[in-house]
Amino acid sequence: MPKCLVCYKWALDEKDIKIKSEDVSLDVTRAKGKISDFDRNAIEEATLLVEQQGGALDALTYGTSAVNQSLKDVLSRGPDSAYFIADKSAEKADAYVTANVLAAAIRKLGFYDLILCGEGSSDSFNQQTAVRVAALLGLPCVSYVLKLSVENGTVKATRGLGVSTEVATVKGPVVLSVLGQINHPRIPSLKQVLGAAKKPKTEIKIADLGLTPDQLQPREVYRSVKGFVTHRKQIAFKEANTAANVAKLVSSLAAEGLQ
Amino acid sequence: MPGIFVFSEESALAKQLLTPALELKQSLFQPVTALSLTETDAKQLAALGADKAVALQSAAEWVEGLSEEIAGLVSAAGASVFLVGGTLRGKHIAAYVAAKLNAGMSTDAKSVKLEGGKLLATRLLYAGLALCDEELSLPAVVTIPPRTFLAPNTAAQQGAVETVNAAADGRVAISDVTQADVSAVDIAAATKLVSVGRGFQKKEDLKLAEDLAAALNGEVACSRPVAEEEHWLPVARYVGISGHMVKPDLYLAVGISGQVQHMVGARESKVIVAVNNDEHAPIFENADYGIVGDLYEVLPLLTEAMKKNGGR
Numbered sequence: 001m002p003k004c005l006v007c008y009k010w011a012l013d014e015k016d017i018k019i020k021s022e023d024v025s026l027d028v029t030r031a032k033g034k035i036s037d038f039d040r041n042a043i044e045e046a047t048l049l050v051e052q053q054g055g056a057l058d059a060l061t062y063g064t065s066a067v068n069q070s071l072k073d074v075l076s077r078g079p080d081s082a083y084f085i086a087d088k089s090a091e092k093a094d095a096y097v098t099a100n101v102l103a104a105a106i107r108k109l110g111f112y113d114l115i116l117c118g119e120g121s122s123d124s125f126n127q128q129t130a131v132r133v134a135a136l137l138g139l140p141c142v143s144y145v146l147k148l149s150v151e152n153g154t155v156k157a158t159r160g161l162g163v164s165t166e167v168a169t170v171k172g173p174v175v176l177s178v179l180g181q182i183n184h185p186r187i188p189s190l191k192q193v194l195g196a197a198k199k200p201k202t203e204i205k206i207a208d209l210g211l212t213p214d215q216l217q218p219r220e221v222y223r224s225v226k227g228f229v230t231h232r233k234q235i236a237f238k239e240a241n242t243a244a245n246v247a248k249l250v251s252s253l254a255a256e257g258l259q
Numbered sequence: 260m261p262g263i264f265v266f267s268e269e270s271a272l273a274k275q276l277l278t279p280a281l282e283l284k285q286s287l288f289q290p291v292t293a294l295s296l297t298e299t300d301a302k303q304l305a306a307l308g309a310d311k312a313v314a315l316q317s318a319a320e321w322v323e324g325l326s327e328e329i330a331g332l333v334s335a336a337g338a339s340v341f342l343v344g345g346t347l348r349g350k351h352i353a354a355y356v357a358a359k360l361n362a363g364m365s366t367d368a369k370s371v372k373l374e375g376g377k378l379l380a381t382r383l384l385y386a387g388l389a390l391c392d393e394e395l396s397l398p399a400v401v402t403i404p405p406r407t408f409l410a411p412n413t414a415a416q417q418g419a420v421e422t423v424n425a426a427a428d429g430r431v432a433i434s435d436v437t438q439a440d441v442s443a444v445d446i447a448a449a450t451k452l453v454s455v456g457r458g459f460q461k462k463e464d465l466k467l468a469e470d471l472a473a474a475l476n477g478e479v480a481c482s483r484p485v486a487e488e489e490h491w492l493p494v495a496r497y498v499g500i501s502g503h504m505v506k507p508d509l510y511l512a513v514g515i516s517g518q519v520q521h522m523v524g525a526r527e528s529k530v531i532v533a534v535n536n537d538e539h540a541p542i543f544e545n546a547d548y549g550i551v552g553d554l555y556e557v558l559p560l561l562t563e564a565m566k567k568n569g570g571r
Contacts, residue, residue, distance in 0.1 A: 014385040014519065026389055095354070096363050123385055125500070126366045128354040135326075135358035140430040143323075143351045158435075161347050163495050167435040180501070181487045219363025219399070223392040225384060230526055236533075236543050238551035245550045246560040249532065250568070252548050256530050258451075258509050 001055035002113040002150055002172070004046045006079060007102055007133070008039035010063045010070040011123040019227030026227055033066055035073055038118025040185040042178045045148055046116050047078025047186075053150065056080055058109065062101045063090045075196035076188035082199070083109060087206040094220035095124075099132030101216075104209035106137060113153065113172040119144060119179050130177035142168045143177040261337045263287060265309070266294040266329060266352070267344025268322045273300060274410035276342045276403060277307050279371050281411060283340055286373040291418075292336065294329060296322070301420045308414035311421070319427030320436070322348050326355035328425040334360055338398055340378060342371070345402035357400040364400040365393060371401055386500045387523025404504065406447065444478050446496055451477030451509040454498055454525065455491075457484050458514015458535060458554055462491040467558040468513055474565035480505065482521050498524040514554050517542025534558070 016031040035043070043059065050057045059079035061067050065086045075082055085101055093101070106115065115134075120127035134141030146160035150172075157168045160179050188196070206216075235252070237245035265280045267273040273295060280291045293309035295301045301312035313332070315325060333341050333356055341360075343353035345367050357364035365371075365380035372379050377394040380401055384391045395401075446452060453472040455465055465479070472479045479496060486497035498505055499521045510528035514535060515521060522545050525531065533546035534557050543549045550557050 127350050131354035132358040135355050144347050164437045169432045220395050225391045228390050233547040236549040242552050242556045250564045
């Protein structure tokens with residue numbers, strides 16, 4: 001029965017981020033947090049595995065104090081318990097720092113057969129965490145998994161590499177990153193939401209992880225972040241007569257030299 | 260001796276990486292070393308300006324299994340910059356090397372340059388909603404997507420070529436490798452794309468889009484749900500943040516709402532046209548021209564009109 005850990009990120013929901021018209025900076029004041037999209041797939045996959053085979057599933061996250069809002073959500077999706085590192089350093093953490101923190105926390109938590117992550121986070125989409133954590137822990141990593149099975153401690157994972165696929169077979173412990181295709185994350189039922197309140201939530205203090213200041217020093221610093229503004233003509237033909245709309249589009253395309 | 264290292268398991272992409280590497284050489288004054296999987300590739304990379312090209316000879320079929328070996332070479336040289344071709348395999352290797360070097364890594368950089376002893380990279384955030392300039396301390400790892408740069412011309416001076424034996428990670432066994440579908444079109448190479456979304460009710464209806472694409476001498480592309488959830492079209496045709504980035508002359512989005520995750524893959528198109536029955540769909544803000552209407556009515560009429568024009 002596998003002992004599993006899923007790592008997730010509490011990220012700003014990009015749907016609610018607006019671009020300020022005056023200076024194209026980002027307005028995040030209305031943006032709420034969410035469990036990063038592909039991390040939800042990782043949570044779902046680990047939950048399915050434990051539902052089918054028994055075992056245990058813990059969740060682990062590193063973020064600012066905002067991660068407190070994520071705990072009930074993550075626990076309603078399946079994990080038995082949640083560990084969180086809520087620290088100001090997360091504001092500026094890059095993948096280097098994040099992986100150092102997660103790997104140190106995993107060492108502290110003990111042994112896991114499977115450690116799952118999403119392919120990349122919905123905000124920065126660095127696609128680095130799983131591989132980095134594996135490298136730091138000295139474990140093999142199978143990235144970009146679109147199908148997973150575990151039998152007697154042997155992991156069989158089909159990787160989706162865009163134009164091709166391949167099957168990776170590896171003895172655990174192993175770190176995996178999953179693609180969005182792997183499953184459809186459940187929408188927690190009321191019972192699951194209520195049950196989540198009773199599950200254990202444990203804070204890990206960053207000071208207890210034995211990290212050096214250098215290991216918490218980001219290598220990658222944002223100098224500027226600007227909303228991407230497109231300049232399109234935005235001409236919509238919306239008469240009741242479809243044929244007339246089509247005719248207008250055809251002549252517009254001709255004027256663009258496309259027909 | 261420090262240096263600028265490049266690697267991609269894909270020959271064409273490896274050549275493209277030499278362009279930013281040779282630019283960085285101008286400001287870093289460090290030699291460029293190209294790692295490759297075959298001696299043939301190594302010779303070509305040396306001819307294109309790599310000061311040294313190293314062919315990694317290995318019995319292993321799994322490129323990612325060479326991560327430790329590559330990290331060792333990059334680290335032993337004390338390299339300042341490691342540029343990696345931004346395929347999924349490349350990103351796996353790059354992240355491993357970055358972890359081993361205690362280095363930062365910029366994923367899918369659109370540009371790189373050196374400034375004040377830091378590497379400056381431009382990339383997307385929030386699924387393409389924002390552009391970010393970031394600086395990385397050296398050593399730095401950067402992945403660069405395919406076709407970001409053109410390959411350089413043949414260099415005046417040919418670099419040295421050598422071969423090293425590379426040990427692979429034996430812990431992961433790889434099997435059932437499907438080859439890239441040779442019949443799969445390269446939608447990134449098409450000049451006109453008819454891209455289909457959830458507005459289509461069933462797979463058979465995609466015929467409407469295929470007919471229009473044929474009349475335009477273009478190809479059919481799609482949004483993520485059409486490929487990954489409905490499985491109506493192969494993933495190779497999907498445009499979006501984790502799919503293809505395309506820049507055709509004409510991008511005709513049909514039944515696509517226009518979420519940022521999709522648009523980021525198409526927004527460098529010359530002309531964007533939208534067909535959607537929802538007047539308030541974000542696609543219309545991202546389009547030059549649009550028809551608000553039922554795609555089942557619009558497409559046959561548009562196809563007819565294009566056929567008359569001969570699809571030029």
